[in-house]
Amino acid sequence: MSALTFTLKQPTDQRVDMSPLVCQKLQGLDVDAIAAIELQNGKSRPRVDELFYITGKNTQEIIIAGSTDKLDFIGKELDGGSISVLGNAGAYLGMQMKSGSINVSGDAGLYAACEMKNGLIQIDGNAGDFLGGALPGNKQGMKGGTVLVKGNVGQRAGDHMRRGQILIEGNAGDYCGSRMVAGTIAVMGSTGRYLGYAMRRGTLLLWNQPQLSATFNDCGSHTLAFLPMLFASFKSLDSRFADSSAAFNRVRRYGGDMAETWRGEVLVRR
Amino acid sequence: MIINGVTIDLTFAEAFPMKATRAIITAQNEKWAMISAQAMTGFATSVIACGCEAGIERVLSPNETPDGRPGVAIMIYAMGGKGLAKQLETRAGQCVLTSPTSALFAGIAGGKPIPLGKNLRYFGDGFQIAKKIGGKRYWRVPVMDGEFLTEATTGMVDAVGGGNFLVLAESQPQALAACEAAIEEMKKIPNVIMPFPGGVVRSGSKVGSKYPALGASTNDAFCPTLKGMTKTDLSPEIESVMEIVIDGLSKEDIAKAMRVGIQAVCDLGAANGIKRISAGNYGGKLGPFHFHLQEIMA
Numbered sequence: 134m135s136a137l138t139f140t141l142k143q144p145t146d147q148r149v150d151m152s153p154l155v156c157q158k159l160q161g162l163d164v165d166a167i168a169a170i171e172l173q174n175g176k177s178r179p180r181v182d183e184l185f186y187i188t189g190k191n192t193q194e195i196i197i198a199g200s201t202d203k204l205d206f207i208g209k210e211l212d213g214g215s216i217s218v219l220g221n222a223g224a225y226l227g228m229q230m231k232s233g234s235i236n237v238s239g240d241a242g243l244y245a246a247c248e249m250k251n252g253l254i255q256i257d258g259n260a261g262d263f264l265g266g267a268l269p270g271n272k273q274g275m276k277g278g279t280v281l282v283k284g285n286v287g288q289r290a291g292d293h294m295r296r297g298q299i300l301i302e303g304n305a306g307d308y309c310g311s312r313m314v315a316g317t318i319a320v321m322g323s324t325g326r327y328l329g330y331a332m333r334r335g336t337l338l339l340w341n342q343p344q345l346s347a348t349f350n351d352c353g354s355h356t357l358a359f360l361p362m363l364f365a366s367f368k369s370l371d372s373r374f375a376d377s378s379a380a381f382n383r384v385r386r387y388g389g390d391m392a393e394t395w396r397g398e399v400l401v402r403r
Numbered sequence: 404m405i406i407n408g409v410t411i412d413l414t415f416a417e418a419f420p421m422k423a424t425r426a427i428i429t430a431q432n433e434k435w436a437m438i439s440a441q442a443m444t445g446f447a448t449s450v451i452a453c454g455c456e457a458g459i460e461r462v463l464s465p466n467e468t469p470d471g472r473p474g475v476a477i478m479i480y481a482m483g484g485k486g487l488a489k490q491l492e493t494r495a496g497q498c499v500l501t502s503p504t505s506a507l508f509a510g511i512a513g514g515k516p517i518p519l520g521k522n523l524r525y526f527g528d529g530f531q532i533a534k535k536i537g538g539k540r541y542w543r544v545p546v547m548d549g550e551f552l553t554e555a556t557t558g559m560v561d562a563v564g565g566g567n568f569l570v571l572a573e574s575q576p577q578a579l580a581a582c583e584a585a586i587e588e589m590k591k592i593p594n595v596i597m598p599f600p601g602g603v604v605r606s607g608s609k610v611g612s613k614y615p616a617l618g619a620s621t622n623d624a625f626c627p628t629l630k631g632m633t634k635t636d637l638s639p640e641i642e643s644v645m646e647i648v649i650d651g652l653s654k655e656d657i658a659k660a661m662r663v664g665i666q667a668v669c670d671l672g673a674a675n676g677i678k679r680i681s682a683g684n685y686g687g688k689l690g691p692f693h694f695h696l697q698e699i700m701a
Contacts, residue, residue, distance in 0.1 A: 334532070357549075357550060359550070362537075
């Protein structure tokens with residue numbers, strides 16, 4: 134059975150709420166029923182078949198082709214199955230996702246993987262601000278799972294992050310790991326200002342020396358036993374993180390944020 | 404049944420249900436992994452007074468361990484789950500956490516999870532860090548040589564304890580040599596441990612004693628110096644008896660270990676002073692697992 138494919142007929146002027154088009158909500162529906170689902174598009178509610186050409190039947194394998202950054206909430210609360218986005222994704226990609234996988238061939242907008250609970254999100258391009266963060270006013274961001282970004286990410290990646298891992302092959306913007314509660318963020322490229330701002334616990338694993346605030350204290354260079362195991366767990370990913378040459382176990386450890394509960398750490402490759 | 408001049412008694416070993424777990428200890432090198440493993444499995448020969456029975460299952464190569472360092476697999480057996488969990492935690496805390504360069508991992512993936520490093524983490528006094536890697540939870544506890552890495556839990560499974568056989572020989576050196584040969588072969592069998600010193604016990608016990616405070620006492624029927632003073636089970640030429648006790652994850656594992664052990668003893672044969680193989684039981688009233696020697700060697 135071929136993948137259920139939604140091909141955007143033409144770019145929309147207004148934003149589209151794609152949250153009804155997730156695997157678990159479409160399971161058991163025939164093509165006519167899926168075509169009749171109404172999507173919020175600005176102030177209007179067009180049917181799915183007014184916006185997309187629909188082909189294929191496998192609701193557990195969804196493809197969104199010709200996607201643009203106007204398509205928000207792709208994979209919201211996804212609970213099993215896979216969604217492939219060919220093109221860019223809008224805001225709130227994989228928000229509160231529970232399991233399954235999402236792959237974006239282009240860029241993702243604001244709040245990708247926000248409050249994600251489990252599963253895998255891979256973004257081949259760049260990601261916007263608040264990757265894996267908490268919705269405004271909420272206290273806990275990403276709570277589990279893995280987010281892999283092959284490009285760069287915006288500001289506040291991992292804001293309020295509680296658990297899980299964010300892997301960034303490119304650069305991270307300012308306030309990376311801000312208000313982090315726990316979990317792991319790994320950045321192969323550079324990081325911006327205010328790294329780990331007000332982080333309480335958790336690990337920021339860096340390939341390059343960051344510009345650290347005065348509230349992070351140098352704990353010296355160390356060989357840490359958990360790092361080889363962490364890198365080994367990346368082996369199945371389609372990523373530079375899976376490359377054994379990317380692995381290391383010797384790091385400089387900085388503790389902080391000392392202005393918060395000072396139990397977080399920044400580990401920089403040595 | 405006679406094998407190479409050695410009589411296999413028409414009797415059976417009686418074993419009983421236990422709870423078991425396995426842990427993997429790694430270290431900078433095999434020497435220090437073994438030191439830690441020996442400490443953790445020390446004073447654990449019998450549940451009668453040690454609280455558990457423990458032993459080293461085998462040495463692990465770096466590619467068999469979670470952190471890619473040399474390691475040792477140990478197993479602990481106890482009569483109940485609570486007792487097992489307590490023994491595991493106490494021993495891990497005193498013998499592995501303290502041992503230089505060590506790390507501690509689960510050795511059984513299934514079963515009921517019991518704490519391994521889950522509570523040891525409090526030694527970190529708030530500086531400990533949890534990491535979930537590949538779906539498993541680990542704790543990094545800061546210690547003076549760096550970090551103690553431990554998996555949070557390991558698995559507890561139903562197991563069998565008390566499989567045994569007795570080696571009856573014409574002399575003490577001959578009995579010991581036969582037991583050493585048996586242990587050498589039995590160590591190659593997975594999922595079993597022989598918890599007594601070097602795998603061999605020379606003080607086999609019977610249930611009860613003339614002293615009311617004691618639940619077990621010397622097995623006088625197999626004590627060669629009492630041949631003329633008690634209802635002996637020994638013929639005149641037997642001068643020494645030694646026992647090998649086996650705990651295993653299943654009845655089949657124990658049977659396999661008994662078979663290779665008895666075979667190794669029989670390979671030495673009557674020419675080396677080995678006269679009989681027997682086994683300890685309580686008339687079939689104590690344990691549901693019966694290992695009939697002649698069936699095992701058939």
